[in-house]
Amino acid sequence: MAATGRKHLVKDFNHFITCYLCRGYLIKPTTVTECLHTFCKSCIVQHFEESNDCPKCGIQVHETNPLEMLRLDNTLEEIIFKLVPGLREKEEQQELEFWKKNQPRENGQAENVRRQRLGLPDVGGDYGGGGGDEDDDGGNEDFHRSDPQIAICLDCLRNTGQSGESTVTDLMKRFIRCSSRVTVGTIKKFLSLKLKLPSSYELDVLCNGEIMGRDHTLEFIYMTRWRLHGENTYPMVLEYRPRIDFG
Secondary structure: OOOOOOOOOHHHHHHHHEOOOOOOEOOOEEEEOOOOOEEEHHHHHHHHOOOOEOOOOOOEOOOOOHHHHEEEOHHHHHHHHHHOOOHHHHHHHHHHHHHHHOOOOOOOHHHHHHHHHOOOOOOOHHHOOOOOOOOOOOOOOOOOOOOOEEEEEEEEOOOOOOOOHHHOOOOOOOEEEEEOOOEHHHHHHHHHHHHOOOOOEEEEEEEOOEEOOOOOEHHHHHHHHHHHHOOOOOOEEEEEEEEEOOO
């Protein structure tokens, strides 16, 4: 006699697929990498405008910019859409109505309206759509990311006689393109993984011979260390060098 399988209701999974902040189903589920708690993207972004702590467990996510510690969970989003009938269509319809209601009319407004929809701060004219008349249908608005991009070149800086120098090699691909909000700390983690450095080694990242702080963003470095020092070449060049961490 075949055993009949137990039927599960959507409400049985609500604890896993609802947002702690708004109590609704997770829309664009976004995970805090420090504690792995997940919220709606717009909910957690708005929360971080007032606090740097996780709203669920209270852990400090980042000292200055907690938005850097957020990651979209596309797999969870697909699971939720499969569990909740009609949720995807409802969200797509609401987004369509939002865009119709907030159709941009002025140069540069399109980017700000779109960023507001994503829960991101407005950007200035440097990242706007440029001069000239734009079509009202918004057909020219083709953005692959929500934040400005920057191209950088990562060069290995070797000091004569430096201990452990032979363990570091040049990257196969020195040129990368990433968000201008990426911090030096993230660049260090990227280099350590790519270069397979031992845990006893630390990396210094330099621009124009000056060591950059871990919390410095690429945009900050470009504006204050690269462009203001008369460097007009593109992309921006950052150098890295290894040192043994005796701490």
